[in-house]
Amino acid sequence: MKKKVMGWCLEKVQEGKNYTKDELEQIEYGLLSIYLLITKLVVILALSLIFGILKEVIIFMIFYNIIRMPSFGLHASKSWICLLCSSIIFIGLPILMLNINLNTISKCIIGIYGIIAMYLYSPADTHKRPIVNRKRREIYKFLSVIITIIFVGASLIINDSYICNCLLFAIITQTIIILPITYKIFNMPYNNYKAYIENMV
Secondary structure (H helix, E strand, C coil), X not given: CHHXXXXXXXXXXXXXXXXXXXXXXXXXXXXXXXXXXXXXXXXXXXXXXXXXXXXXXXXXXXXXXXXXXXHECCCCCCHHHHHHHHHHHHHHHHHHHCCCCCCHXXXXXXXXXXXHHHHHHCCECXXXXXCCCHHHHHHHHHHHHHHHHHHHHHHHHCCCHHHHHHHHHHHHHHHHHHCHHXXXXXXXXXXXXXXXXXXXX
């Protein structure tokens, strides 16, 4: 199914165009990312409907993607691994978050951990998309830390326990995904921009 869809999309994109090999590879990568995003989203939303937590899943997805955008992080090497991990994160965590209530001390501990982790390890790139530009890395790091601080501050003010949990678990989940040890566990290269720069030199 994936091959047929990708093949059809590439054919349509190339109609009347004359792309180079590198351009085609970039287009194919982008189309594949969109395809995987849509299929993953359909599966997760279907599961959330089955479990009766559609609203909770959507809320968590929004907060998580806000903090993921500037900090990036690990991408699974295979689509089925990505789907499995995403299902655990976006279905399992909302179910958990509906049944816990974090106190102020716990929120502060998570907040301190999150801010330190974001400062030390964001943005975490991949070997397919190394963040080579130093200025961009600094901007992404700054945004990651600021968003984390805002999330922590909001969790201390907002009374809705589920929203608070979403904010804090988004931080926890994303910081795990950018840790060097997580890359090592999944046997993926870390600090890919360094290897890219070395190869260029």
